Amino acid sequence: MNLRDGVRLPKGVAGGRRKFTTLVELCQARAAAEPDMRAYTFYADGRTEWDALTLADLDRRARALAVHLTALAQPGTRALLCFEPGLDFHIAFLGCLYAGLIAVPVAPLDGTRTSVKVSRIESIVASCHPDLLLSTGLTFAKCLPVIEESLPNLVRLAVDEVEPALADRWAPPSIGINTPAYLQYSSGSTGEPKGVTLTHGNVLHNLALIHDNLYRPSDEEGLPRPTSVSWLPSHYNMGLIGGVLDPLYAGRSALLFPAGVFVRSPISWLRLISQVGRADSCAPNFALDLCVRRIAEAQLAGLDLSGWEMALIGGEPVRAQTLDRFCEVFAPAGFRRGTLVPGYGLAESTVMVTSAVVGEGPVTLRCDAEALTKGRARPIDPPGGRQLVSCGPVPPSITVVVADEVTLQECAEGEVGEIFVQGPSVGTGYWNRPDQVFHAELPGRRGAFLRTGDTGFRWDGELFVTGRAKEVIIVAGANHHPHDLEATAETAHPAVTGCCVLGIEDGQRELVVVLAEAAGEADPEEVAMAVRRTVHTGHGVRVDDVVLLAPGTLPRSTSGKLLRGACRDAYGAGKLRRQMPRA
Numbered sequence: 080m081n082l083r084d085g086v087r088l089p090k091g092v093a094g095g096r097r098k099f100t101t102l103v104e105l106c107q108a109r110a111a112a113e114p115d116m117r118a119y120t121f122y123a124d125g126r127t128e129w130d131a132l133t134l135a136d137l138d139r140r141a142r143a144l145a146v147h148l149t150a151l152a153q154p155g156t157r158a159l160l161c162f163e164p165g166l167d168f169h170i171a172f173l174g175c176l177y178a179g180l181i182a183v184p185v186a187p188l189d190g191t192r193t194s195v196k197v198s199r200i201e202s203i204v205a206s207c208h209p210d211l212l213l214s215t216g217l218t219f220a221k222c223l224p225v226i227e228e229s230l231p232n233l234v235r236l237a238v239d240e241v242e243p244a245l246a247d248r249w250a251p252p253s254i255g256i257n258t259p260a261y262l263q264y265s266s267g268s269t270g271e272p273k274g275v276t277l278t279h280g281n282v283l284h285n286l287a288l289i290h291d292n293l294y295r296p297s298d299e300e301g302l303p304r305p306t307s308v309s310w311l312p313s314h315y316n317m318g319l320i321g322g323v324l325d326p327l328y329a330g331r332s333a334l335l336f337p338a339g340v341f342v343r344s345p346i347s348w349l350r351l352i353s354q355v356g357r358a359d360s361c362a363p364n365f366a367l368d369l370c371v372r373r374i375a376e377a378q379l380a381g382l383d384l385s386g387w388e389m390a391l392i393g394g395e396p397v398r399a400q401t402l403d404r405f406c407e408v409f410a411p412a413g414f415r416r417g418t419l420v421p422g423y424g425l426a427e428s429t430v431m432v433t434s435a436v437v438g439e440g441p442v443t444l445r446c447d448a449e450a451l452t453k454g455r456a457r458p459i460d461p462p463g464g465r466q467l468v469s470c471g472p473v474p475p476s477i478t479v480v481v482a483d484e485v486t487l488q489e490c491a492e493g494e495v496g497e498i499f500v501q502g503p504s505v506g507t508g509y510w511n512r513p514d515q516v517f518h519a520e521l522p523g524r525r526g527a528f529l530r531t532g533d534t535g536f537r538w539d540g541e542l543f544v545t546g547r548a549k550e551v552i553i554v555a556g557a558n559h560h561p562h563d564l565e566a567t568a569e570t571a572h573p574a575v576t577g578c579c580v581l582g583i584e585d586g587q588r589e590l591v592v593v594l595a596e597a598a599g600e601a602d603p604e605e606v607a608m609a610v611r612r613t614v615h616t617g618h619g620v621r622v623d624d625v626v627l628l629a630p631g632t633l634p635r636s637t638s639g640k641l642l643r644g645a646c647r648d649a650y651g652a653g654k655l656r657r658q659m660p661r662a
Contacts, residue, residue: 085256085280086287091301092330100256101279102324103176109327110138118326119333121166125310125340125347130166134327137169142249144174144241148211151234154179154252157209157262159233160314161200163187163218164337168313169323171213171238172261176279179252182261183209183274184314188222197229202272203264204230207510215239256280262510263316263426274510275426284476284503285320285429286328292474293359293389293420295437305357305388307333310341310348315636316430317394321361331359342639345370346378349409356386363394365639367405372576374408385413389437393422395640396546396562399443399466400570416440423470423544427516427529429504432479433542435471442469442541448618452557456493456536456543465563469541477502480521480528481537484548487521495536497548499528534560550643552582553589554620561643564614568593571613574601576630578610579646583623590623594646594655596630603627626655 085098088105093112099105114135123129132140148158158180162168168184175182185203186196212226212233219226219237226235260282262274290304298304307326311318326333334351341348349370352358392402406416419441422434435441448465450457456467473479478501481490490496499519508517519528534551535544546560553559564580577596582589593614597606607625614622632655634645649655 086283110134122336125336139246140170141173141177142246143243145177146245146248148178157181157207158211159209160184161214167238181259190222275506276510277506289431292434304329304331305359306355308360310338316426320430345373353383359389361391379412382412390418391420397421397468421468433471454495467543498531498533501528505529567617572606572609574599592624594626597627598630
């Protein structure tokens with residue numbers, strides 16, 4: 080796919096067959112073709128419809144907002160988008176693009192100055208220097224003291240108070256395929272934030288890549304893509320693409336509800352999917368774990384998941400045990416293993432790089448655990464070893480290379496190395512920040528590659544991701560990925576509900592620390608001993624410290640992703656309450 084040419088809408092999606100070079104052209108074409116289509120419906124409590132937008136509504140309100148924005152700022156100005164869950168974000172995001180501004184989605188404020196979100200937003204402001212702050216009148220009223228103290232120099236605009244009649248005065252901005260559309264800041268919470276600069280072309284290519292990767296038999300029959308059901312926050316890359324932009328490109332409707340509702344009541348997610356009938360939905364691995372742990376057998380009555388066509392699982396390491404358990408628990412409700420589609424992606428490449436094939440079910444490979452710590456994938460027969468989940472084949476429009484992270488020499492099949500990505504979805508770099516991440520050169524390969532920082536290997540045409548290179552814990556010369564140790568630790572005792580494993584340098588060696596959330600009345604000493612024993616048995620790793628915490632204590636992003644850096648900082652600062660002495 081030649082990025083300079085733009086992309087066409089998928090076959091069967093109304094809006095013409097010409098190529099689009101901007102997201103504004105895409106939205107306008109879709110609105111003209113199906114103005115009355117209810118593209119987005121929001122359920123504030125996960126049950127009751129609260130708000131809805133047709134394609135015509137979205138286009139008109141985006142044009143009206145763009146007229147207002149054009150009077151306030153020059154093209155290329157950054158605008159901070161700070162919204163509670165709802166559809167006002169959709170209007171603000173497209174409105175910025177319609178005005179030629181660069182949207183900067185951030186987590187919503189909660190009105191408290193001590194919130195981690197506030198310091199995070201302050202860091203993002205220092206990074207990209209926005210002039211505008213977009214939100215709703217209600218949020219401004221609720222959070223005014225915090226905004227005036229922390230964001231005093233930003234011009235505030237309540238999107239829900241803009242007069243729709245302004246739309247008639249809109250003039251298309253001078254933008255093109257290489258114009259930055261938005262900055263995607265990762266969900267991490269430590270260090271200086273880095274905003275990935277994504278152009279209109281980057282995003283359009285990734286939308287086409289996602290659609291092609293998720294091809295399924297129903298496409299052959301000429302059926303439209305199913306309704307998308309999502310609780311992922313819109314400022315998160317999976318939530319932004321899946322809940323805002325993919326419905327435009329794929330010609331589908333989206334049912335959205337808040338992440339907080341899902342976390343409090345996981346059944347809300349599956350209930351909406353059941354209610355829709357034919358549906359697609361995306362989620363991180365932890366969401367499946369949460370459903371298995373928190374949804375009672377009695378709640379399965381009346382739940383019909385047979386229409387769930389595609390469940391894209393990504394955003395964090397995908398665990399074979401999680402997939403197996405989810406299938407086992409929800410098979411009585413009609414859930415099929417072929418629905419599960421593990422994928423790999425990152426914000427630096429918009430969102431998706433690879434995915435498994437829809438309908439075929441996850442491909443797994445059981446490898447010798449000791450060989451993996453030495454950088455080799457050696458398949459073995461069950462029951463031993465470590466079971467890895469494939470993230471699918473590499474699509475033809477991008478290039479993925481696994482190479483030695485030091486020499487940059489390409490790895491042989493089954494040899495673990497760093498994953499490098501090249502293609503039109505890869506962003507132009509981090510905003511206002513020189514770096515080599517997007518400009519790696521590999522021997523024997525033409526053009527620049529993205530250094531993902533992730534490790535993995537190729538096997539029989541599939542990409543297997545093993546972890547983050549920077550998070551590897553080295554014990555006695557062997558490499559151990561934290562999420563592997565966490566998966567084992569979580570099986571140590573029924574009371575353990577979640578874990579974070581850290582490698583802490585003490586000046587002499589790397590200490591292994593397990594932060595474990597534990598529920599119930601179990602004896603802390605018993606739980607800690609079980610964690611130590613299980614990790615040592617499974618990996619030959621001695622645990623130096625076990626900290627037992629109340630459920631919900633470990634820092635997570637608004638999408639539920641474990642914030643390992645924040646866990647490390649909290650542990651180092653002694654902020655995590657210890658329920659037993661260090662060994």
